[in-house]
Amino acid sequence: MEKLINRPNYLNQLIENKDIDLIKIITGIRRSGKSSLLQLFYNYLLEIGVNKKNIIHINFESLKYSNLKDYLDLYNYIKNHIENDDKIYLLFDEIQVISNFEKALESFRLDFNCDIYMTGSNAYMLSSEFSTLISGRYIEIKMLPLSFKEFLKFYNFDKNISKEEKFQNYLQIGGMPILHKLGDLKRINQTLEGIYSTIVLKDILQRNSQIDHSILSRLILFICSNIGNITINKYMQMLAASFFIYPISRYDIKGKNLLKTLGKNYIVDIGFRNLLLGYRNMDRGHILENIVFLELMRREYKVYIGKINDLEIDFIAETPQKKMYIQVSETLIDEKNRERELNSLFKIKDNYEKIILTMDRDFEKSFDGIRVINIIDWLLEDF
Known part of the structure; x- marks a missing residue:
């Protein structure tokens, strides 16, 4: 059996919630590593002495x-496979194919001494009926494709290749875990095409038979070519439900309220964008913005687009303990570009952290308290 590569950020969340009376739900786009995570947790249970018969x-x-x-x-x-009164660990992969599965889950909790873990590749599994039956009794672990730090662990690069060259590779092929087994770009694109087709056909079109395939395809191309731009369409909900895109809201910093319109959408993995449109250096600014958004999600920030008067802040990132404002710019060398990014942050009068992420190195590290950080260094830092 192939050796699995650990993704501790996710595995630790399962371990920390082991034997807590909550259903653990791992969600995320197809082939993002959910099944491997469940297998890693299965191996962990065996390692700590859980009897194989009880899994x-x-x-x-x-x-x-x-x-x-x-x-x-x-x-x-399940009832017929329980052999004793010990705690049973139930690991369900892609359970949403079972009709009314939530009724079985609730009965397992009531009738058996069990701890439940499950994966799913679309948000329909967290429907209103599920929420009604299991309300307040589950924790969702949102799994994303590989971060840049994980990407470096999955791929065996020559020692002489610089971080910048590795990052360029990441920008081009993205972070779908399965791709590390493939050697060349042709096979990588064929695999991405297969995943993309499965998402569109199985997770969207099969569940929404009245949807026009050609309209959906054109919309996806539009999103990929307009990363971070505004799109409003009923199709967006279906793409979000399959975890192909992540919509985020716009926050008025001065008025201190969420705006109901002018939100943005980011794609789950930049590899899909490059598959559909091809990689172009002129698009690096939007690609970097998308990568920063995904990294903030991995670090469990709540993320918004910021508005201050008529200016925009790329991201407002919040946890219960921390808040920061982030601008993403490929370079600050151009004076007009630098002034634009700084002016938006200077307009914000509170004392929360303000940073600019850029590909520049050896550039001024601070402008009146606004830190400038190389994006590669930021992606590789501990959090």
Whole structure:
């Protein structure tokens, strides 16, 4: 069996919540590593001494379990495989294919001494019916493609290759974990094309039969070529539900309120954007902005677009303990560009951290308290 590469940021979240009476739900786009994470957790349970008989691990995309059609089939299967009164660990991969699966989950919690973990590739599994039955009794772990730091761990680069060259590679192929097994760009693009087609066909079109495929395809191309720009369309909800895009709201810093319009959308992995449009150096600014957004999500920030008068702040990032304002600019060498980025931040009168992320090195590190950080260094820092 192939050796799995650990992704501790996610595995530790499962370990920290082990034996807590909450259903652990791992969500994320297809092929982002959810199944591997569940397998890593399975291995962890064995390592700490859990009896193999007390772990039931089901991947519902396997034909082995094709006879399980609905919640009653699943309930009876689990009931018949429990051999003792010890705690049972239930690991369900892509459980959303089971009709009314949430009814089975609630019965497992009531009837058995169990700890439940599950994955899903679309947000429909967290529907209103699920929320009604399991309200307040689950924790969602949002899994994303590889960060740049993880990317360096997955790929074996020659020692002589610089960080900048590795980052350029990351900008071009993105962070889908499966790609590290492939050697050349042709196979990488073929694999990305397969994942993309599955998302569109299985996660969107099959669930929304009235949707026009050609309109959806054109919209996706528009989003990819206008990263971070405003798009309003009923199709957006479907793309967000499949975790292909992440919509974020705009916040009026001066008025201190969320705006109902003028939000933006970011794509889950830049590899898909480059697959559909091709990689162009002229687009690096938008690509960097997308990568910073995803990294803020990984670091569990709540992210907004900022508005201050008629100026824009790329990101407002918040946790309960921290808040910061971020501008992303490929370079500050051009004076007009530098003034534009700085002026937006200077307009903000509070004392929260303000930073500019750029590809520049050996540039002035601070402008009146506004820090300038190389984006590669920022992506590789501990958090």
